[in-house]
Structure formats: C-alpha cells, structure tokens
Amino acid sequence: MKRARLALLISGRGSNMAAILEAAGPDYPAEPVLVLSNRADAAGLGVAAAKGVPTAVVESRAFKGDRAGFEAAMEAELARHGVEIIALAGFMRVLTADFVRRWEGRLINIHPSLLPAFPGLDTHARALASGVRLHGCTVHLVTAGVDEGPILAQAAVPVLPDDTEARLAARVLAAEHQLYPAALSWLAAGRVRLEAGRANIASVESAPDSLLNPLPRAVLLSTT
Numbered sequence: 001m002k003r004a005r006l007a008l009l010i011s012g013r014g015s016n017m018a019a020i021l022e023a024a025g026p027d028y029p030a031e032p033v034l035v036l037s038n039r040a041d042a043a044g045l046g047v048a049a050a051k052g053v054p055t056a057v058v059e060s061r062a063f064k065g066d067r068a069g070f071e072a073a074m075e076a077e078l079a080r081h082g083v084e085i086i087a088l089a090g091f092m093r094v095l096t097a098d099f100v101r102r103w104e105g106r107l108i109n110i111h112p113s114l115l116p117a118f119p120g121l122d123t124h125a126r127a128l129a130s131g132v133r134l135h136g137c138t139v140h141l142v143t144a145g146v147d148e149g150p151i152l153a154q155a156a157v158p159v160l161p162d163d164t165e166a167r168l169a170a171r172v173l174a175a176e177h178q179l180y181p182a183a184l185s186w187l188a189a190g191r192v193r194l195e196a197g198r199a200n201i202a203s204v205e206s207a208p209d210s211l212l213n214p215l216p217r218a219v220l221l222s223t224t
C-alpha cells in the first residue's frame with residue numbers, strides 16, 4: 001500500500017495529533033512525515049519528537065502582517081518533507097485563500113462543534129449558552145471560508161444538565177480522538193469524492209463511523 005505523506009499542523013497541546021500518530025501504524029493509509037507548529041512552545045512538538053516524527057517550527061509571530069511570507073516558509077518545510085496531505089490539529093492561524101486553493105482536497109480540519117452550528121472560537125461556551133442538547137465535533141475539508149468546507153464526519157455527544165465548559169470540552173475531545181483518525185484515513189485512502197460541494201465517502205462500511213452517536217457508554221462515563 002502506498003501511504004500518503006502526511007503533515008500535522010499544530011499550535012498547542014496536540015492531543016488530536018497524538019491520536020492520529022497513535023492510529024498511524026503500518027496499515028494506516030497516511031504516514032506522518034512532519035509535525036509543523038507555528039509556535040515554538042507548542043506542547044505537541046515534544047510528543048511528536050518522542051514518537052520519532054520529524055518536527056519543524058515556523059513562528060507566525062516572526063511574520064507579523066506578512067501572511068504570504070509565513071505561508072511561503074511553511075510551504076518550504078512541507079516541500080522539504082514531500083508532504084502530500086495536511087491535517088490541521090488545533091492550528092490557530094487562518095490560512096489564506098491561496099494556500100487553501102493550492103491544497104484543495106488535501107487539507108482537512110477538525111472543529112469542536114456540529115457544524116454549521118458554532119463556527120469560530122469558544123464553541124463549548126456558546127453551545128452551553130444556547131441550550132442545545134447535542135454538541136460534538138466535525139471533520140471537514142478546508143475551504144477559503146473558515147469552518148465551512150465539505151463535511152466528512154461528525155460525532156455527537158450529549159450536553160448534560162450540570163455541564164461546565166470544561167466537562168463538555170473533555171467529552172467532545174474524547175469524541176474528536178476517535179473521529180479524526182478515522183475520517184483522515186478515508187481521505188488518505190482516496191475514498192472521498194466531492195459531488196456538488198458535498199463530500200461523499202466511497203463504500204457504505206464507513207457510514208456508521210462517520211456519525212458517532214451515541215458514543216460508547218464507557219467513553220461517555222469516563223468524561224463526566
């Protein structure tokens with residue numbers, strides 16, 4: 001099997017990155033060849049290095065107001081490692097339309113809400129404030145509109161009556177760690193087809209995995 005050369009882009013903790021590195025054994029269709037951070041102090045860098053995955057830092061702060069320069073420096077790292085697909089994993093920089101266009105169909109993100117509800121930041125606080133009973137996460141292809149690209153998979157979790165933002169975030173994060181490696185594997189294996197702006201996954205076997213709801217009882221209880 002030819003594995004797609006994968007870069008993971010992070011800015012912080014990197015727990016989704018860690019879940020993907022954990023899943024990416026020899027049978028996984030993507031091979032992590034680079035973890036790239038826009039911050040030198042991202043905790044995920046140490047996790048990646050401990051797993052033997054090459055890391056690089058392109059400090060966004062050094063390119064204040066020069067997004068094209070920042071992205072050119074990132075492109076140089078991506079090219080140096082022969083990257084074919086990119087997974088954003090808590091990468092806190094909005095990419096330009098040019099960058100997104102160059103990587104169209106090969107650039108994927110996880111967002112901590114059931115899109116199109118709650119795009120942007122502070123999704124858990126907004127979900128609590130709105131009174132929704134279901135919240136969750138979405139894996140989607142990245143397009144120029146922030147948090148707007150075609151959806152590959154979603155996982156729903158309940159919002160419980162006495163939830164705090166932290167408890168809800170932890171419940172969603174546990175779902176993210178299940179969902180992201182699965183959805184990324186479909187993209188890497190070439191099973192994602194774009195039709196009329198929607199992403200369809202070839203093969204019905206993946207259908208149950210692309211809507212994780214409800215979560216297994218054990219996962220739910222471990223985070224409440």
Ligand code: GRF
Nearest residue numbers: 013014015016090110111112
């Ligand atoms: C996650 O909640 C993810 O959905 C969002 O940023 C957070 C990153 O967490 N895009 P981590 O760095 O993967 O732990």
